[in-house]
Amino acid sequence: MVNPSTSDGRASGIRGRLGELCYSSGLLHSLQRARAWWHKDLRILAYHRIMDFPDPETYDFDLELISTSPERFYEQMHLLKRRFRPTRLTDVAEAIAAGETLPPDTVVVTFDDGYDDNYRIAYPILRDLGIPATFFVSTAHIDTGRPFxxxxxxxxxxxxxxxxxxxxxxxxxxxxxxxxxxxxxxxxxxxxxxxxxxxxxxxxxxxxxxxxWRMPCDDAPAPPECKPMNWDQLREMHAAGYEVGSHGVHHRMFAKLPHDDMVREIRESKATLDRELGDPAILMSYPVGGDRAFNGEVIDATREAGFELGCSYICGTNPDPATNRYALYRLPVERNMGPGWFAAMLTLPRLMSYPTVHHETGKDPVAACSP
Known part of the structure; x- marks a missing residue:
């Protein structure tokens, strides 16, 4: 859940105020250099939607999925280009396979679900700035255009x-x-x-x-406010060098499915991506992604299907990606993060990001890594 923010989008909580203070004081750049020397870790940013903030009284969908506005996203990516090392997730997979250490300040940009604002708004900004990114999509929604x-x-x-x-x-x-x-x-x-x-x-x-309630979602394509991308859009992005990974078929929590259905979801999502994009899909983001959404059985099925990395939605960074390549932590970006908070989260992620609430997963829980 997102905490309340002030009217200018700056967070009213202690993390937001502390982030803005560190940012405005000029301390962050020095802190970043010092941290890169003694603490080498992989940071993966997790976004959902990039769109202007709507009026809550008239917007008929989930506000919590809006990660940031187009203007703030541009600012965030510009900061990333100036101060960090934006990297493709497949390059991370290759480094792990080769036993190589990632460069300091490596940051990966990812998107979950596959909303069409990823194509209309995020993709042009990323392309113009030369920032690589990975888009995880639920293939049935790309096929049908129906809402999640x-x-x-x-x-x-x-x-x-x-x-x-x-x-x-x-x-x-x-x-x-x-x-x-x-x-x-x-x-x-x-x-x-x-x-x-x-x-x-x-x-x-x-x-x-x-x-x-007589409100079927299958009667028509998704309303414009929650429309998925289509295959033509994804093929264009893929041809431009942007990565497309699996977010399942129907956006179901893998660990909450019967075993055979879980395996089928994983394999069918890969087969669809391989067919539609012409290259083997090797990147997975577990739908929902918390510790109730995936476990050891899910990881085994993901590996056996041919995926080479798996991302969770558990908050944190990855000190040694080689030890948890199928359960990578990410840093969620949320709409109340002003420029200072975002910069501080990248510089001091353990202090400035939201901690994830952990739950019992039923069996074979996964500890992705330490934040």
Whole structure:
């Protein structure tokens, strides 16, 4: 969840204020040089959507997926080019395979899901600045153009006219709030709670709400506000040197699927990417990506399918990528990060990034690495 921010986008919390102070004082560059000397680690930035911040009262989708605005994204990438070493994720895989140490201040840029603003907004900025990046996509949504189920669930909660909200799967039975802010809070609670049930149960629960509320998402392509990319766009980006990796087929939590379904999702996503883009897909980002979303069985299936790296959504950096190449930590970028906070997070990631809340995964939990 994103903390509240001030109207100019600067965070009101202690991390944001401390980041802005370090940034404005000029300390960060010296701190970066010192840290690069004694602490060599791989930093991977994780983005979802790049778009102008909409009015919460009229925007009918999940605000939490907006990582930053186009203007701030340009500033962030410009800082990355000036002060760090932007690197392709496949170059990281090659360095690991060769047993080579990565250069100091290596940073990788990644995007999850595959929204079309990645193509319309992020890609031109990255291309113009010469910053490499990896786009992880859920192939069924690229195939169909339909919205992600989590997106559609939030949309339904925000816009339904039903007077009550009944979810026996999550033991929820309460009146539907009238206020938009209260509905957003409720949607956030539901998204968090549903991660404790099976992936097929999650899909069935959302399908039932679509029927009960007469709001099917399959009747038409995704609304412009939550539209996925298409294959032509991805082929253009891939031809320009940008990497495309797997984020599953249906954006389901792999560790919450029955074993055979999990293996099928991983293999089918790779087969589709290989066919559509003409090169072997070797990069994976586990959908949802927290410690409930992947485990040792998922890692084994990912490796056996032919992927060479796997990214989690657990916050942190990777001191020795060779030891955790299928469970790499990332640094999520969130919309309340002003320039100072972003620069401070890259320079002092352990101090300035949000810690991930860890959960019991049921069996064979994965410790990706130390932050």
């Amino acid at each position: 189920l989590y997106d559609w669930l939030v949309h339904m909660i925000l816009t339904t006219g039903t007077p009550s909200f009944v979810l026996p799967e999550l033991n929820i039975d309460l009146p539907m709030p009238a206020a938009r802010a209260e509905r957003r809070e409720l949607a956030g609670r539901v998204l968090l709670a549903m991660k404790d049930i099976g992936a097929l149960e999650q899909s069935a629960m959302i399908a039932r709400l679509e029927r009960d």
